[in-house]
């Protein structure tokens with residue numbers, strides 16, 4: 001349980017370190033998720049709303065079990081680029 005929590009929190013906090021804010025703060029988050037707003041709001045939307053994001057308190061899995069969602073990966077690639085030799089989006 002301890003390792004699970006450390007991994008989940010680390011992935012979430014690295015997300016903040018990269019400049020990502022909480023997914024539930026988005027204007028298009030479901031109303032019940034917006035009730036969980038915390039921290040600052042972003043000013044750039046890179047992907048559709050992501051209920052599975054590691055940055056979403058409304059995710060039924062705590063920090064998505066420490067695993068980036070498909071849209072988390074897409075957002076990181078959009079912001080920072082993909083792996084060398086691969087265009088963004090692959």
Ligand SMILES: [Zn+2]
Pocket residue numbers: 012016022
């Ligand atoms: Zn956070």
